Amino acid sequence: MYDVPFVATPEVVVRRMLQLARVQPGEVLYDLGSGDGRIVIIAAKEFGARAFGVEIRKDLYEQSTARIKDLGLSDRASIINGSFYEVPLADADVVTMYLLTSVNERLRPKLERELRPAARVVTHDFEVPGWRPAVVEEVYEDWRSHKLYLYRIPGKEIPLPGKSKPVEDRWLRQVAELIDGNTSLEEIAQKLGVTIRRVREAVEELRKIGAVDEVKVVK
Ligand SMILES: C[S@@+](CC[C@H](N)C(=O)[O-])C[C@H]1O[C@@H](n2cnc3c(N)ncnc32)[C@H](O)[C@@H]1O
Structure with a gap:
């Protein structure tokens, strides 16, 4: 039913994604397909970002929203229950994605249209076809390695x-x-x-x- 199943990014990998993007306090971050909200939560709590998640599954939306409230982060973090194809991204300084290459390809025209020059996009394990990454990095965690791609919107x-x-x-x-x-x-x-x-x-x-x-x- 959904484009991508829920698989969480390990927290050490989340931190590396946010370090790679050099997320600064006050910057606006969108995690497309936010799952249990961990990227949004870590971005808000540890990096001082204003973080938004977009999650299509109602149960994950409710779970992550409750967690944000419990952590007292509601002023800086929130989850939008909807499809990432529909959510405007023009305000984003940083976009994170752990999706699939085919989904990244479908999102690419929207990202090119809406993101401002110098915005950063970090993807976990799947590249954005046709874009040249500024950095590709392998992160080892427990029994597997994770590939991270950092892109910068030109212009x-x-x-x-x-x-x-x-x-x-x-x-x-x-x-x-x-x-x-x-x-x-x-x-x-x-x-x-x-x-x-x-x-x-x-x-x-x-x-x-x-x-x-x-x-x-x-x-
Ligand atoms: C692989 S998980 C990544 C979760 C989280 N970003 C992380 O890295 O831990 C992908 C998530 O995208 C959600 N998803 C799939 N299609 C979507 C869509 N069209 N709009 C919003 N969310 C979607 C899934 O429900 C799932 O929770």
């Missing part, structure tokens, strides 16, 4: 300066000073030592006050 988001210049807020001014029409959100984030998400939020504020004209997306 850049480049904020274009607007007409209004002076910005009172110190943080917004720091960001505004680095906006020159060539530098990407990712480069600004690296210079300031913060996440792309934080820069994107600042740029959105700057856009509201006219200090940024628009954000050009080059894919």
Whole structure:
């Protein structure tokens, strides 16, 4: 009935997946087909992510939602009961998947359409056909090995300066000073030592006050 049966990723492998993706506090993570919710829970609890799981099975949805509540993580972690083909992913910084190669292939156009440049995708054991991984790693756990694939969505988001210049807020001014029409959100984030998400939020504020004209997306 479902595309993929429930098989859990061992917790040590989950941690390695999240380390590979360099999940940062405040980043948004989606686990597609979240099973018992372990990736979502570890991402929220140990990495400070805002984590969402998408799970089609009602029993697993209920079980993982109850566990999130028991752990006091409901402000940072939640499970959506539905199909991952239907859930919007544009807000994701990181997507994790333990599915099947054929399912990854079916998801690929959606991921390419919706994910922003520099978003990361980590898959367990099954690759995304047609994508070139940035890293492939083998993790040994008990009696078997697990293959992990890390992908980065190509492209850049480049904020274009607007007409209004002076910005009172110190943080917004720091960001505004680095906006020159060539530098990407990712480069600004690296210079300031913060996440792309934080820069994107600042740029959105700057856009509201006219200090940024628009954000050009080059894919
Ligand atoms: C192999 S398990 C992985 C569970 C978890 N992500 C982990 O790594 O421990 C795949 C999960 O995807 C769910 N699933 C299958 N098809 C789905 C769909 N179309 N939408 C959402 N979830 C789905 C299954 O019910 C199962 O729980």
